[in-house]
Amino acid sequence: MSAREYSAEDLKLFEDIKNGKTFDKGDELPPLYRKMLINLLWMQGDSEYSGGLGYSPWIAKAPDMREKVLVAQIVKDEMRHASVIYRLLDDLGQDTQSHIAKTELDYKLEDDKAQIGFKRLKDDYRVNIFYYNIKYWTDFILFNFLMDRAAGHQLEDTLQSSYLPWKKGIEGIYKEEIMHLTHGDKWVKILAADEKEKPFLQERLNLWWPRVMNVFGNSKGQANDIYVRLGLKRRTNSEVRDAFLAEIHKLCDEVGLVIPEYKEADQAV
Ligand SMILES: [Fe+2]
Numbered sequence: 001m002s003a004r005e006y007s008a009e010d011l012k013l014f015e016d017i018k019n020g021k022t023f024d025k026g027d028e029l030p031p032l033y034r035k036m037l038i039n040l041l042w043m044q045g046d047s048e049y050s051g052g053l054g055y056s057p058w059i060a061k062a063p064d065m066r067e068k069v070l071v072a073q074i075v076k077d078e079m080r081h082a083s084v085i086y087r088l089l090d091d092l093g094q095d096t097q098s099h100i101a102k103t104e105l106d107y108k109l110e111d112d113k114a115q116i117g118f119k120r121l122k123d124d125y126r127v128n129i130f131y132y133n134i135k136y137w138t139d140f141i142l143f144n145f146l147m148d149r150a151a152g153h154q155l156e157d158t159l160q161s162s163y164l165p166w167k168k169g170i171e172g173i174y175k176e177e178i179m180h181l182t183h184g185d186k187w188v189k190i191l192a193a194d195e196k197e198k199p200f201l202q203e204r205l206n207l208w209w210p211r212v213m214n215v216f217g218n219s220k221g222q223a224n225d226i227y228v229r230l231g232l233k234r235r236t237n238s239e240v241r242d243a244f245l246a247e248i249h250k251l252c253d254e255v256g257l258v259i260p261e262y263k264e265a266d267q268a269v
């Protein structure tokens with residue numbers, strides 16, 4: 001991709017943001033800022049909502065009463081996250097109600113082994129991992145262990161966002177994502193310590209691994225650089241991915257799970 005040409009206004013905006021400029025509810029937003037902010041919010045809102053819908057069957061299917069309560073709590077959290085983000089979008093003049101009504105955010109792939117890379121399947125903005133079906137309790141646990149952790153790392157940047165309503169909303173969301181990943185960590189240890197469960201845990205980790213690595217996007221994508229310049233992200237995709245990887249490697253080493261190889265180049269569709 002050739003380098004994007006920025007206008008003089010864009011360059012002035014980058015400079016102002018670097019020097020601490022922020023935007024609040026009701027402020028007039030520069031066109032580039034508004035466009036990129038709305039992109040990220042749609043991606044998060046649809047992912048939270050679609051994620052909550054994917055988790056919800058597991059209230060009934062969780063192994064015991066205590067776990068049903070915990071899964072119900074997680075589903076409630078994801079729905080609340082979606083509502084917080086959709087409200088921000090509505091405040092920016094987007095119509096989230098009709099979007100939800102006309103898109104199929106509850107759609108999940110039937111093919112359990114499918115790998116869709118970066119290909120879009122429906123007319124929504126969810127991150128691709130939310131197209132896959134959570135088929136087993138082990139998948140639910142891996143979703144907490146991998147995806148809620150990946151989300152936590154991504155949201156960490158938003159704690160310092162230049163868009164103040166988002167920054168404020170993310171504080172509670174971030175804490176709840178930490179609870180979700182802690183649930184994943186607890187159960188990965190339980191399943192990995194069980195000789196009967198461990199091979200299946202490894203098998204499902206192999207299946208989910210490229211899906212979660214794709215969440216960090218294409219490390220060469222230029223959009224990421226703009227997000228950083230606009231103060232909507234702090235780190236590049238590959239920096240966030242490396243922080244996630246360091247944590248996952250340590251945790252998997254502790255319980256004897258092997259992280260599969262991942263090649264970004266193989267994922268482009
Ligand atoms: Fe969430």
Ligand SMILES: [Fe+2]
Binds near residue numbers: 176177
């Ligand atoms: Fe979560």
